[in-house]
Amino acid sequence: MNALLKPISDTHADSDAALALAQASRRGLQRMLQALFREHLLHREHLIVEGRVAWLPLWPQQAMLRFEGLQLGRIGDCRIDGTIAWFRSGQGPQPITTASALLACIAPSLPGQPAAEDVQRLVQELDNSLDNDVLCLRYRQSWAPQLVDSFGPVHEHFIAALRLSGHANPALLLEQWGTLGHPWHPTFKTKLGLSQEEVKALSPEFQAQLDVPLAALRATRAQVAFAGDETGYRTWFARTFPQAWGRWENALRAAGEEAAAWLPLPLHPYQAARQIPQQFAADIARGDLLLLQDAAIAATPTMSFRTVVPEGSPALPHMKLPVSLRLTSVQRTVSPKSAVMGPRLTRLLRTIVEREAGFGGVLDIVHEDVGVHYIDPDGNDDRARHLAILYRANPMAKRTLELFPIPVGSLFADSPFSGRPLVTELVALACGDDAAGAVAFFRRYAATVLGATLSSYLLYGIAFEAHQQNSFIMVNERYEPVQLLARDFGDLRVHGPTLRAAGLTLEAYRPGHTVYETDEPVRDKLLHAVLLCHVVELALLLSRTYGHPQARYWGVLRQEVELAFERLRGRADPSRWETERRALLEEDWPAKSFLRMRLSDTSDDVHGTMPNPLKTTP
Ligand SMILES: Nc1ncnc2c1ncn2[C@@H]1O[C@H](COP(=O)(O)OP(=O)(O)O)[C@@H](O)[C@H]1O
Ligand SMILES: [Mg+2]
Numbered sequence: 170m171n172a173l174l175k176p177i178s179d180t181h182a183d184s185d186a187a188l189a190l191a192q193a194s195r196r197g198l199q200r201m202l203q204a205l206f207r208e209h210l211l212h213r214e215h216l217i218v219e220g221r222v223a224w225l226p227l228w229p230q231q232a233m234l235r236f237e238g239l240q241l242g243r244i245g246d247c248r249i250d251g252t253i254a255w256f257r258s259g260q261g262p263q264p265i266t267t268a269s270a271l272l273a274c275i276a277p278s279l280p281g282q283p284a285a286e287d288v289q290r291l292v293q294e295l296d297n298s299l300d301n302d303v304l305c306l307r308y309r310q311s312w313a314p315q316l317v318d319s320f321g322p323v324h325e326h327f328i329a330a331l332r333l334s335g336h337a338n339p340a341l342l343l344e345q346w347g348t349l350g351h352p353w354h355p356t357f358k359t360k361l362g363l364s365q366e367e368v369k370a371l372s373p374e375f376q377a378q379l380d381v382p383l384a385a386l387r388a389t390r391a392q393v394a395f396a397g398d399e400t401g402y403r404t405w406f407a408r409t410f411p412q413a414w415g416r417w418e419n420a421l422r423a424a425g426e427e428a429a430a431w432l433p434l435p436l437h438p439y440q441a442a443r444q445i446p447q448q449f450a451a452d453i454a455r456g457d458l459l460l461l462q463d464a465a466i467a468a469t470p471t472m473s474f475r476t477v478v479p480e481g482s483p484a485l486p487h488m489k490l491p492v493s494l495r496l497t498s499v500q501r502t503v504s505p506k507s508a509v510m511g512p513r514l515t516r517l518l519r520t521i522v523e524r525e526a527g528f529g530g531v532l533d534i535v536h537e538d539v540g541v542h543y544i545d546p547d548g549n550d551d552r553a554r555h556l557a558i559l560y561r562a563n564p565m566a567k568r569t570l571e572l573f574p575i576p577v578g579s580l581f582a583d584s585p586f587s588g589r590p591l592v593t594e595l596v597a598l599a600c601g602d603d604a605a606g607a608v609a610f611f612r613r614y615a616a617t618v619l620g621a622t623l624s625s626y627l628l629y630g631i632a633f634e635a636h637q638q639n640s641f642i643m644v645n646e647r648y649e650p651v652q653l654l655a656r657d658f659g660d661l662r663v664h665g666p667t668l669r670a671a672g673l674t675l676e677a678y679r680p681g682h683t684v685y686e687t688d689e690p691v692r693d694k695l696l697h698a699v700l701l702c703h704v705v706e707l708a709l710l711l712s713r714t715y716g717h718p719q720a721r722y723w724g725v726l727r728q729e730v731e732l733a734f735e736r737l738r739g740r741a742d743p744s745r746w747e748t749e750r751r752a753l754l755e756e757d758w759p760a761k762s763f764l765r766m767r768l769s770d771t772s773d774d775v776h777g778t779m780p781n782p783l784k785t786t787p
Contacts, residue, residue: 185307189310193299193302193303193305194266194299195249197267197295197299198268198271199248200355201295201355202239203246204355204764205275206245206247207244207353208763209777210280211225213245216239221238222237223235227275228278229277230257230277231257232256232258234254234255235252236252236253237251237252238250242719243719244758253265269291272288273292279768287770291764291767291768293361295355297359298355301358301359301360302350302357304365304369304375305358305375313583326586327585328598328648329594330586338565339573340574340576341481341565343576343591344579345376346582347576347580348372348373348472348578351497351637351638351702352702353761354497354498354763355764357497359495359496359498360372360474360494361495362495372474373470376469378469379437380438380465380466380468381479382435382436382438382460383420383461384434384435384461385431385459387430387432387457390452391541392509392544393432393540393541394512394539394540394541395538395539396511396513396519396537396539397538402539403432409485409560410466413433414433416463416464416465417461420461420462420464421459421461421464424461426459432541433464434541434558435488435558437490437492441460448552448555449552449555457543457546458543467480468480468481473489473657475489475491475492476490476561482563483565483568486560486561487560487563488558488559491555491558498767502554502555502557503557506678506683507540508559509540509542510540510678511540511561511659512540513675513676514661514675514683515538517675518631519536521625521673525624528621530652531652532655533655534654535567535654535655536561537560538560538561538562539560540560541557542557542558561656561657564641570646571646572644572651574642574643574654575595575642576637576638576641577636577637577641578638579591580592581707589714590714592610593607593714599644600613600649607714610649610650611707611708611711613649615704615726616733618642621652622635623730626664627667627746629663629667629671629673630663630664630665630668630691631662631664632662632695632698633694633695633698634659634698636698636702637702637706640654640656641653660698661694662683662690663684663685663691664688664691665684665685667742668684688749688752692752692759693759693761693774693776696753704726708726709722726783727785734749734753753783754783755784757778758779758780759776760778
């Protein structure tokens, strides 16, 4: 149809769609370029800069990339506010608008010249991420005005309006609104294997409403772990989910089974429909697993996609469910290791938090209370990881008159009221909405998160994986950050010698996992998750938003790390204190290489290094 003859509503829809595509493409390109430079797949030293334009020669292709408005920061953080074009000898410029197009152009010039099938696989992952991000942005175009209608009358700031509104579960709404995806991954929205309809029906950023079917697992084929004193999973489940338990018992009876021989096992709807019937056909035939009709719990997903909230409740435990799909980077199953270690780590961390009174109140944790996993007849954990569950306490239960939990990832999302990052609302409420207020807010924020994480790390050897998606920041009545609420112990790392020196022990599920005898793997986790992906990303966001030089934030962060160390001097082992202080403030930092990992299709950590961004130049 001729565009001029289109009805007005169609034209609106077209321009909204074009806007979403443009925004998503730009986000994808930004993450991709950042990863390319950060991982030394492209070299910033080769850039030839002429004012706002930068040229990057590529060998052996004899080609050039031309960037307009490219800025690269201290940790290889990248912004681009102009066009990117590809020049090849004898050909005119070719505009590059997507991450996958960029990869396809430059692949022959990447180190090691990746194989065509590796490039092709990554191109697909990048395109899938882009498609899903477009869907997400389209949905937000109508979701934002709804939030303005619902909460606008309550307060000028969305966060305050939500807190004051009487909404049953503000933290969950913020998680769903704040699901932007990992800040470093070029494939931050990839969900390979789902149709667009399925993406919308299952993902948090569309406020998906799920039916989580309850299967029955033969009790003798299940391993159960508790953090508390409970002894029976069936009793615990019946007490925690009485109605669902009733439906499950009825369904078992209707199937002619005796409930006493079985345990209820919630399944992710994707898993129940598409994975389990085939993958566990033999186990079903053997009578170890029963897929029941008419027994389900309604649930809605958190930022992680596969951890879901029963009935959107602010009190019931969250359920972390295996989903045998590649989401962002890896298959999101729940390993027997996590089902066992979650409760075990919860016991350890609870002891530490109690003993230390949360290090002056700056640390609290979200308990992983119950884990269940299938015992594969051949002892194969790689099968068992598809049939497991971890029940985690509800972070909203931590809300008090004084404290209010905010998922850290949501601070990076735009406010539906103003279109500015949500963190600016906290800045405005707590410190004043200007550059000085932002720095003051950041100082308080960094002191809180560093107090929590560096105390655990130096005194007990615990490195939380407290990145944006695994962290809540608790604010007080004045919206000042006062506590880190850490969740997800699946990838937490412990320095064994430090824990033992503190008089505590942790039995690892398997040697070589969770507990490490050397410093680096534990420190890498702290630096990558807590500092780079969380605190530093927040600093960069505030610096950008308030138009204030990054250097100011690096200075504040360095001071706060120094202060956190000073507070722990005398308590931490002196040689550990020295070594870690030097590692954090002077030596190179690790840089996790997500793009290299995807190019070589591995989920094992690949790390490069970066110059220490906190190091003061002499
Ligand atoms: N801001 C973010 N930072 C990190 N991961 C994020 C972010 N937003 C969404 N995610 C997604 O969260 C998922 C990780 O959650 P996961 O650790 O599996 O569950 P849980 O934290 O509930 O145990 C990944 O797929 C990742 O892409
Ligand atoms: Mg997580």
